[in-house]
Amino acid sequence: NAGVTQTPKFQVLKTGQSMTLQCAQDMNHEYMSWYRQDPGMGLRLIHYSVGAGITDQGEVPNGYNVSRSTTEDFPLRLLSAAPSQTSVYFCASSYFGYGTFFGQGTRLTVV
């Protein structure tokens, strides 16, 4: 039982490049989400999903895309990376009425 697995742990991108952050969970959780964490800002919700085929926007969705084709996977796509997207990204999953579990985070730098 691995919990929430995020890859990669570190990534450097050039402005304009695209990439996908992977997130997988093996707990059969319906709810999955992506957050970014910036100094002094806490965790801000980018996108979330309440089940396969259902996604919705959070507080800061611009520049990011998600899909949820299976219960287990919830990838986050950066369409055209910008320096403002330099951040630490966390994937999380939960089941309603229970606690939320986080992945280890991805430290992304856009140069």
Place this chain on the structure above:
Amino acid sequence: GIQVEQSPPDLILQEGANSTLRCNFSDSVNNLQWFHQNPWGQLINLFYIPSGTKQNGRLSATTVATERYSLLYISSSQTTDSGVYFCAVRSQGGSEKLVFGKGTKLTVNP
């Protein structure tokens, strides 16, 4: 949307001291959680506590939903308690979004 405020923003303690962290929220909630982010960045769920009181070792939490606040108590603090403590809530009757406060940074000195 729902607002979450945590206090104090920073707290410095000597090992062995007790502390209370507060989380105020602006709307009724059906989900409230406390998390600890350790100095290596890992986020650990401490409590799922939309109402009532729970205890886990030296940590305990109380949520008074009718008055829209929650408290996290840390007793006999240890250096390993250092890090940032986050409160997160989901608005009752609202969307499925879990909204985080900005955290309380705790430093426990030996």
